[in-house]
Amino acid sequence: MRAMSPLVEIRLVTVRELRRSFRSFKGVLLGIIAIAGGAGVSMLLAWIDRAKRESLPPGIDIEAAQEPFFTASYGEETGKAIAACPYALWTILVATLWLGPLLISLLDYDTVSGEVQHRSVRFWTVRTRRSSYILGKALGAWFSVLAVTLGMNVIVWGVTIGVGKVPPAQVLAWGARFFAVTMPISAAWCGVAVLVGSLFRTPMLSLLAISAAFSGLWILRVVAGLSDWPWLAYAYPNFYDSLLLSPRPSTVALGLLGTGAIAALTTGAGASLFRMRDV
Amino acid sequence: MASLRSPSPGGSVEDAALRTVHLTKRFGQKIAVDDVSLTVPAGAVFGLVGPNGAGKTTTFSILAGYLHPSGGRAEVLGFAPTAVDELRARLGVLPQDALLPAQDTVGEFLVHMAELQDLPHPKALAAARESLDDVAGRDWWNQRCGSLSHGMAKRVALAQAFLGEPEVVLLDEPTAGLDPRVAFEVRQLVKAKKGRRTIVISSHNLTELEETCDYAAILDRGKIVASGSMAELTAANQEVRIQLAAGTRRGTTPGEVPVSRVRDIPHVTTVDLQEEQPELVVGFDRSQTDAEAIIGKVLTVLLQNEVRISGVTKGRGLEQRLIDLVG
Numbered sequence: 001m002r003a004m005s006p007l008v009e010i011r012l013v014t015v016r017e018l019r020r021s022f023r024s025f026k027g028v029l030l031g032i033i034a035i036a037g038g039a040g041v042s043m044l045l046a047w048i049d050r051a052k053r054e055s056l057p058p059g060i061d062i063e064a065a066q067e068p069f070f071t072a073s074y075g076e077e078t079g080k081a082i083a084a085c086p087y088a089l090w091t092i093l094v095a096t097l098w099l100g101p102l103l104i105s106l107l108d109y110d111t112v113s114g115e116v117q118h119r120s121v122r123f124w125t126v127r128t129r130r131s132s133y134i135l136g137k138a139l140g141a142w143f144s145v146l147a148v149t150l151g152m153n154v155i156v157w158g159v160t161i162g163v164g165k166v167p168p169a170q171v172l173a174w175g176a177r178f179f180a181v182t183m184p185i186s187a188a189w190c191g192v193a194v195l196v197g198s199l200f201r202t203p204m205l206s207l208l209a210i211s212a213a214f215s216g217l218w219i220l221r222v223v224a225g226l227s228d229w230p231w232l233a234y235a236y237p238n239f240y241d242s243l244l245l246s247p248r249p250s251t252v253a254l255g256l257l258g259t260g261a262i263a264a265l266t267t268g269a270g271a272s273l274f275r276m277r278d279v
Numbered sequence: 280m281a282s283l284r285s286p287s288p289g290g291s292v293e294d295a296a297l298r299t300v301h302l303t304k305r306f307g308q309k310i311a312v313d314d315v316s317l318t319v320p321a322g323a324v325f326g327l328v329g330p331n332g333a334g335k336t337t338t339f340s341i342l343a344g345y346l347h348p349s350g351g352r353a354e355v356l357g358f359a360p361t362a363v364d365e366l367r368a369r370l371g372v373l374p375q376d377a378l379l380p381a382q383d384t385v386g387e388f389l390v391h392m393a394e395l396q397d398l399p400h401p402k403a404l405a406a407a408r409e410s411l412d413d414v415a416g417r418d419w420w421n422q423r424c425g426s427l428s429h430g431m432a433k434r435v436a437l438a439q440a441f442l443g444e445p446e447v448v449l450l451d452e453p454t455a456g457l458d459p460r461v462a463f464e465v466r467q468l469v470k471a472k473k474g475r476r477t478i479v480i481s482s483h484n485l486t487e488l489e490e491t492c493d494y495a496a497i498l499d500r501g502k503i504v505a506s507g508s509m510a511e512l513t514a515a516n517q518e519v520r521i522q523l524a525a526g527t528r529r530g531t532t533p534g535e536v537p538v539s540r541v542r543d544i545p546h547v548t549t550v551d552l553q554e555e556q557p558e559l560v561v562g563f564d565r566s567q568t569d570a571e572a573i574i575g576k577v578l579t580v581l582l583q584n585e586v587r588i589s590g591v592t593k594g595r596g597l598e599q600r601l602i603d604l605v606g
Contacts, residue, residue: 003364004397016383016391023382119377122345123439127367127395278346 009132010139013124017140021107022147030107031148038092038152039159045088046156046163052087053165074242081247085174086166092156093178096149097238100182101189103148105210108141108193110203112274117201121279131271138194138267145186153179181244184259188237191266192217198270237262296321296447296477297342301351304337311337313501314351319494321446324473326488326495326509327481328597330605334501336375339451339481343372355447368396373440375451375481378432381425385411385435388424389442396443410438414468430461437465447477454484466491489513489597499605515594518549519574521559524587528554533585540584544576570594 021027053062063084070090071079082090112134115121124133157175161168196213200206217236224233233239243255297319304312312334319325327335340346341353344360358365380388389411393403411417414434419427427435433456440448453469454462469478469491482488488495489509496506510516523536529552531537536559542550549562559581563573570593581588595603 002397004367008397009395012391012394016387019387020380020382115380119374120380122343122372122374122377123379123392123436124395125344125363126370126372127363127392129363276347278340 006129006132006135009128010136013128013133013136014139014143017111017137018143018147021111021140021144027107027144030103031151034103034148035151035155038095039155041095042088042092042156042159043163045091046086046160049087049160049166050164074245077248078242078246082245084170085178086160086164086171088156088160088164089171089174089178092153093181093241096152096182097185097241100145100149100186100238101214104141104145104186104189104193105207105214107144107148108190109197109207109210111137111141112194112198113200113203113206116198116279117203119279125279130275134194134198134271134274135267137198138190138263138270141194142187142190145190146183149182149186150179181241184244184256184263185237185240188240188259188262188266189214191263191270192237195266195270195273198274234258235262294320295354296323296356297325297479298354299338299342299351300353302338302341302348302353303350304334304341304346305349310501312341312348315498315501315503316351317496317503317506319477319479321477322474323494324469324478324480324492326492327479327498328485328488328495328601329498330601331483332500333498333605335481335498336451337501338498339375339449339479342479343370343374343449343451345374368398368443369446371440371442371445371448373436373448373450373453375455377436379424379427379435381423383424384421385416385424385427386420388435389439392439393442398443406443407438410442411435413441414438415464430457433457434461434465437468441472445476448472448479450478450480450482452482453480454482454487462487485597485601495597497601497604504604505600509597510594512600513594513597514600516565516570518560518562518594519570519577520592520595521561521577521581521588522590522592523557523559524589525557527557527586531584534587535584536586537580537584540580541577544573544580547573547577 022031052065056062056065066087067080067083070083073079074082112121121133153175157171160166160171164171192213193210196210197206200209220232221236221239224230224236237259240255240259243251243258246252246255295318298317300316302312302315303310315334315338327339329335337346341348342355342360344363353360355366355370360366383391386407389407390400390403393406394400398406408420411420414437416431416434416438419431419435424432424435433453437450437453440450450469454465457465466487469480472478473491480488480492492509494506494508495512496503497512498504505512528535529538536552538550538552541547541559541561546564546567547561548564549560551560553560559577561573561577563570574591578588578591
């Protein structure tokens with residue numbers, strides 16, 4: 001008998017997870033808050049960006065005006081490369097990176113534990129490899145987060161084009177680039193969330209554990225900056241934003257490798273542990 | 280015929296749909312299943328019986344692949360229960376107390392499950408509709424699972440278990456919490472599916488199991504205390520019981536039980552009149568005759584003596600057998 005491809009299993013579980021996310025009250029509410037919040041904030045930011053551009057002294061372009069700030073934040077090479085970006089889009093990128101873990105923990109905390117608690121998972125384990133179930137759940141969680149953040153980003157792009165003074169093509173190019181930066185980083189956060197969340201049978205415990213794990217990773221980042229162990233920062237997904245924003249392809253590749261490794265290792269560990277446990 | 284003797288594994292391995300060999304499951308210090316060996320023949324309807332905490336749901340859960348055994352092994356159609364690829368379309372399970380996904384509609388849920396059984400979408404759709412029709416739930420297709428009543432949800436879960444006509448179906452407490460009418464319909468459904476596949480039912484409802492199952496194993500404190508065909512377990516092919524009107528006594532005058540005349544009936548081996556109940560228990564040699572022939576002859580003798588009869592049963596009944604074994 002021909003074995004069913006794990007990819008088909010993963011696709012089926014992922015599609016169902018997406019449907020589940022956006023049908024739940026929680027998913028709809030978080031989506032609305034993220035999108036409406038993004039729209040409101042972007043209005044303000046686009047207006048600030050416009051005022052900033054209009055008040056530039058003659059002979060100074062926006063790139064020159066913003067360069068010192070971005071250079072201080074990301075180093076000279078990357079700072080220069082993104083100095084011309086619309087301020088509103090960069091702010092939304094930073095907000096997405098900072099609020100992403102919160103969105104991910106709230107959106108995904110019950111993705112596995114909720115079905116384990118109510119034993120609904122038993123309908124799946126008879127028909128799906130457990131590793132496919134976890135991978136499908138992780139992908140579904142990631143796509144749900146991407147859908148919400150993309151929705152927010154699209155609104156921000158629209159507002160920036162409408163209110164600001166930046167040409168639409170530039171807004172879309174910078175917007176797409178910044179959104180692309182958030183994709184691998186949110187994949188890494190989702191991997192951590194699925195690994196930690198799947199260890200618990202109670203969604204509330206799962207939420208607390210995910211929050212603790214995310215905070216723990218942030219503390220590692222802080223410790224890395226203050227200690228002789230800078231390599232600890234590699235465990236913190238948001239650390240990779242500066243690598244992913246770099247104009248140098250090899251640095252971007254390193255960022256992709258780092259975030260991909262976190263996502264793969266955590267999801268793989270989650271799948272392995274789930275395969276061994278009783279449901 | 281199933282030969283199910285604990286602790287040694289029994290039955291023909293070639294004909295076995297399910298098998299456990301020295302199966303053990305511990306939860307910390309507690310041993311929930313203790314060295315259970317049983318064989319369920321292909322095509323049988325098999326009951327797992329026992330009081331609370333006997334280990335039947337744990338045994339069931341290992342056979343369904345939910346729990347990993349601590350020792351021994353379990354096989355379904357020759358594969359480990361966790362061998363999803365080999366079993367996905369061949370094993371259907373109705374888990375106890377598993378909630379249907381509240382956000383999914385009934386149709387979406389069943390189609391999704393059928394697709395995970397490797398059915399292409401059009402076939403999955405057809406299988407889901409057919410399965411839902413079988414449980415008389417055609418009208419629920421677009422209803423959210425979270426809005427179903429307990430009885431409706433149980434029937435959708437049952438439809439899920441029989442989806443795609445699997446060879447082996449495991450049902451954990453299929454009628455628990457259902458009103459009598461729905462429970463009756465579920466029993467009818469299981470009976471209708473009988474013969475075409477192997478069905479294992481774990482249940483507290485002994486009357487239901489006696490009515491539905493061909494074989495059973497009685498568990499107590501994690502061990503099998505008796506097993507075999509339902510006729511063997513209930514002694515239905517060894518004795519008949521005649522319930523008598525209150526106050527009936529032993530004797531030869533009209534209205535009394537002529538015990539010696541009953542004992543003289545050919546192939547009768549034992550006669551026991553329990554005057555407190557009152558009940559006449561007649562044992563017979565099953566190699567020479569059957570229960571129906573003995574019932575006819577015993578009733579003839581009793582009616583000739585004008586004994587008032589209130590009921591007749593073959594054997595002790597599963598409930599009595601369970602009480603005899605586990606107290």
